[in-house]
Amino acid sequence: xxxxxxxxxxxxxxxxxxxxxxxxxxxxxxxxxxxxxxxxxxxxxxxxxxxxxxxxxxxxxxxxxxxxxxxxxxxxxxxxxxxxxxxxxxxxxxxxxxxxxxxxxxxxxxxxxxxxxxxxxxxx
Numbered sequence: 001x002x003x004x005x006x007x008x009x010x011x012x013x014x015x016x017x018x019x020x021x022x023x024x025x026x027x028x029x030x031x032x033x034x035x036x037x038x039x040x041x042x043x044x045x046x047x048x049x050x051x052x053x054x055x056x057x058x059x060x061x062x063x064x065x066x067x068x069x070x071x072x073x074x075x076x077x078x079x080x081x082x083x084x085x086x087x088x089x090x091x092x093x094x095x096x097x098x099x100x101x102x103x104x105x106x107x108x109x110x111x112x113x114x115x116x117x118x119x120x121x122x123x124x
Contacts, residue, residue, distance in 0.1 A: 002027045002113045006096050009118030012086055018120060020081040022096030030054070030074035033104035035111055036081045038092035038120075045095070047106025049081060059104060064090075086122045093117040 008020040022034060035050040049060045049070040058070050067086075072079040079096060097111035 002098070004096050004098060004113055004115035006094060006115045006118040009094060009120045011121045011123065013124050014087060014122055016086050016122070017082070017084045018086065020083065020094055020096075020118060020120075022079040022081075022115060024077050024098070027098075028074075029072070029077045029079060029098065032098035032100055032113075034070075034072065034079040035097045035099060035104060035106065036070060036079075037095045037097060037106075037108065038090075039095070039117075040092040043092075045108055047108070048094070050104035050106055051079060052104045057104060059106060061106060083120070086120075088122045090120060091122050092120060094120050 003025045005023050033052050036048040037045050038048050039045040051058050051070045051072050055072045067084050069082040095117045096115050098113040099111035101110045
């Protein structure tokens with residue numbers, strides 16, 4: 001079974017930074033677009049960012065543009081989400097997902113495989 005594992009979450013003060021990682025086991029991430037999503041308590045899961053198979057195209061939600069950066073290292077079979085200038089409203093469980101569509105998107109149904117998530121809490 002294909003598995004994605006997120007790591008790097010934690011507690012950070014407003015204005016701080018975290019880098020999330022998404023690693024794959026039993027399959028090659030380079031065959032897939034990768035999306036980052038988040039879900040806060042009582043809210044729907046929302047798209048944060050995505051990156052195409054070879055990293056030549058990225059997309060960001062308006063709420064994180066200029067603060068978050070997605071990247072990938074296919075040699076390490078890992079995708080990253082660098083999060084800077086974090087705000088309390090960024091608090092959520094963050095998920096990575098792999099999708100085989102032609103394009104990368106921020107839409108949940110376009111992804112086939114999901115990780116278990118990592119908690120990010122932004123609080124003073």
